[in-house]
Amino acid sequence: MIVAIIGANGFIGTRLVEIFHLGGLHTVVPVVRRASSLALPARFALDWRIGDALDVPSLSAALAGCNAVVHASLGDPRQIEAMPAVLCAAAAAAGVKRIVYLSSASVHGQAPEPDTTEDTPLHCHHAMDYNNAKVRAERAFFRGCAQHELEGFALRPGIVFGPRSRWITDLAADLRQRRAWLLNDGSGICNSLYVDNLVEAIAQSLTARSHAAGAYLVGDGERITWFEFYRIVATSLGIDPATIHRLASVPVFHRTTQERISRLVAGRVGQTVLPVMPARLKTMAKRLAATLTPAFPTPDRWRLSDAPQPRLTQELALLQQCLWQLPSDRAMQRLDYHPLVNFTTAIQRSLAWLAFAEGRT
């Protein structure tokens, strides 16, 4: 099968290209947005193409001659929402029937309710814009598939880790800088998914029967807590897990004025109004916004050296409150998905990549 991989330069796309091409599973056509994104796909003698995931003519030209497409493109919330309609229209124009779209488990929120499955209704009232964008995007994807009579598979992976993943690099950096932290001793469930296992789910989606089209949660075979995830990474890096900050609670996250303004600008209303707004008015609005943003306080010179503080993010705070392991049962039954790599091996390979990237091997 000739498979186009949109977003072939990203962390998941890169591994997809490696596994499909080197494993001889499919003929791969990497698709990237711009020439400068070709560094990794160009390691192989492949028919790579430039295509804009936000532009139907550009993307359909890039998909020409392919039998199926995997969409692994990243973007900001606005782009995330816009891409599925473009994807479906471009695939239809190029005569590609089968599409595997990478949705996210975050359509259920970072800490989904117990008993959450694919049948749990989705909503757009999540605290994080990313989640809401992914919900709208997945809906748009299935709408587009229905409109163009395509076979759409939307995979909802959780914490996808592996070579080049931020879950490995950011955690390693936080551990080394003594900024890593665990909530409630890390008892929350990390819905982990090693990238090779995600690729396996994608591979199964590409060959599954048409009537299996739909949305699927996918995860690793094991139930992993955040403590276990952090412990194994810390130990492998020679860091005592006891040095990880332990928190009993996390702060309530509020959007700053600047974030609210950026959100407004990036939103539908902002994008409609801005192009027709006079330049003078824009300048005045920017000045007003600047006055609303509080000046950064000057630190007191008379203080002790800063001790490393936990790097708190809203996303991680929500994730560590998760008490439910999202089930892969449906993917196992309908796609014949089975995780090929166990968690221990997955972490070993991820950290072996980190050592490679840091020049330690």
Added chain:
Amino acid sequence: MTPLPIVLVGCGAVSQLFYAPALRVLEADGLLRVAALVDPVEAARERLQQFFPHVPGAATLAQVDTPRVCLAIIASPPRWHAEQTLAALARGWHVLCEKPMAATSAEAEQMIGAAEAAGQILAVGHYKRFFPSSHYLKFLCGPAGPLGALKSFSIAEGGPFTWPATSPAFFKKKETPGGVLLDIGVHVFDLLLWWLGDPDDFSYADDVMGGLEANARVSLRFGSTRGRVQLSRDWATTQRYEFEFEHGDASWTVNDANGLSMTLDGAPFALQGTLRGTDGTAAATNPQSFIAQLQHVVTAVHNRTPVLIGGREGVRALRLIEACYARRQLLNQPWFSPAELSTACLRAVNP
């Protein structure tokens, strides 16, 4: 001094980001005047004409009409360097050729031969040698270096490819004979060869599996000094050059033209500082170093004096790169499954 006419060949990213602003400064200073902009792509010429509105554009060198004494700057993709340099030399022009000076050392030899036969200057654009910090490191690595003999070094350079390439030529084997080693490694090798001379031995590995490398590793030995070089277009490296001497360490951040860090053995703290002239004047910045290279070449043309990095000096890095490619081994990529590794080995040997 009459301003030297300049023909800028290749109007891509390096011309837009480096040559255009530098030429404009030196044009205002009266040292040179831009006489023609050459590129087969009209849109690329037009972008450069925003810097030089009254300068005529041409699709090919043959269409350019300039006086005989002139400097051609060859800033096109490497596969065109030899052909365009030879054409420029044939017209009696002097040449400053951007790095790498050619696609192969055989082409470079042709360019050197043509320049020497015609008695014209062929300079190579290794502008990092004009950094004050590069000069300081040469001093430290030399026989009179105050930190003693160099014991080892470790160089890590590169990160995700962000160069605003206007075409995919960087990633097409037909257009560019190498990946990150040729692109970034040519600078690293040029500096190493300048500082330490030719290596006695080396080994090389990269991640080519039928295409062009995104990651490369080189181990080198210069006498008793051993060092390693890590290059990447894939992942952010530390962007540091680390040197371990007999009596202390020195380190340099890539492209920091006038900054260095040092640790003296036994000293309670490390030093991090900005270089200054011995008279207290500020040392050149990165853009000023690029301008200095151009000034140097133009002055050499005017005065008929040798250039710091001529063809014979410029080809050394290219030869070492070719020698590395000849000894290429597949980098160990430990996240590959055994099946992937097996195919990767096959693709590395037989694309």
